[in-house]
Amino acid sequence: MASDHDQRLLDPTAVRGLVAELGLRPTKQRGQNFVTDANTVRRIVALAEVGEDDVVVEIGPGLGSLTLGLLHRARRVIAIEIDELLAGALPATVERLAPNRADALTVLTADALRVDTLPEPPTKVVANLPYNVSVPVLLHLLATFDSWRYGLVMVQSEVADRLVAGPGSKTYGIPSLKLAWYAAARRVGSVAPSVFWPVPNVDSGLVALDRRDPVPTTASREQVFAVIDAAFAQRRKMLRSALSGMAGSSAAASAVLEQAGVDPQTRGEQLGIADFARIAEALAGR
Template sequence: MNDVIPGPDQGERSDGEAVRLFGASDLRALAAELGLRPTKKLGQNFVHDANTVRRIVRLAAVEPGEAVLEVGPGLGSLTLALLDAAGPEGAVVAVEVDPVLAERLPATAADRAPGRVLHTVTADALRVRAADLTAAPTALVANLPYNVAVPVVLHLLAELPGLRRGLVMVQSEVADRLAARPGEPAYGGPSAKLAWYADARRAGPVPRGVFWPVPGVDSALVAFTRHPDGELGDEETRRATFAVVDAAFAQRRKSLRAALAGWAGSPARAEERLRAAGVDPTVRGEQLGVEAFVAIAGTADPAAP
């Protein structure tokens, strides 16, 4: 489903009308109206604090006139702040998997953010395609369901090359993994794969008390800025590199000579390819940056025994 809410008068925009953000009582009242009980399965922990959504939008540096992609808008707390920042000439593209929430969101925007443009897409963010979106977003700003945060970010970066930057709220441990550098304890496959697309960093913690219901884990913000197109290679190179990353971290405590034996065909062939890439066969994957994985992938010969 796609809904465009241009404003209260069939396309007339009202630049002067202020956006009214949610407070805790507003959020709970809307949930009661919908008969909504947040579910752990969908990762539904809604932000009820207006200062928090303002902070997120400020850190995301959303510009007037920009098209912003939001995943999992829920009841619309962050959506309203994004609509406010994007202004009447911008737009928010909201992808929501829950059909009840997706159906209600346009009315919330029309009521609380008149004159702003909202596109809603009822879909699983892991399956959404560029063709499903009626605007081309340049930024991703989202409170992501914790159980799918990493695959959602990687899928959207692969599917939407126009995304130039992002700010996502995720579980604190996931934030550590996404932003980790080689040699750090949290560094792993997600770190290396995100580094293929972008430079990432932690952008600060988010207290549990700003959510309803209160989650049982800590949250944090991760900001990323996309590399120039094609900086590390084309799509074929990416796929080959990710295959090496997966093999390296499937047995992360082993040396790369051992961990990549299955990928290369044998420990001896793994060592041969590692040396060809200028990588010490005795190191572990957690010590390598994405450029080294690209180099290793470039030595592979799929036709070799």
């Protein structure tokens, strides 16, 4: 593997040059904001603790800013890119800037939300996730590929806050809980808009994910997630009201909640993932 000082990474001039060469018009729809700062790339790779045995999945590699940093450390990088133009150009960029690591790159031209097989089981996920699909993509990768135990994702700052929030927090909700089913999330840094081109109008946050075993329960993930969705459909409602549709009535919901050891007058935002698993179990066992 190359040492840090002889890595060739993309800088602002190289990014603009590639954009011009490809005739690319970055779209907000696909969250195409490319990292132009080499130190930010090195920081992400370091926080991701990427090692020479790792098979890293990267979502939305774009022009290859982070891909190049990952290739200097990982055994293999599987980059999933929905944009055909960018996917087609990435191998040539790597060949030019990291020729000795070109064979370690696999590019899949695909929508990350639809990918259900990979050429090799990943050990890590490291990605600058498009803002508009960051949570669905993350949950899909966690549900579909159970071989990776650690991840580091860059998402919109507001999304980062939601992912790491705990019960009782204003930002706590469906993303926090569904992620908690799979992993412990913690915020490990922030990234300024100035390191991207085009410059977004939001800050970004870095979130580390440590996968853990799901809560022990006889309820399925789908059943637990359905209860979460119902509890937060009208977030200010007490659970006995929010779950009345699932249980058949407010009284039936109260009975289910009491069986699960939960106060029927509490709200979903006060409960953790284990509480929701008990509620789903009680509902399923009626």
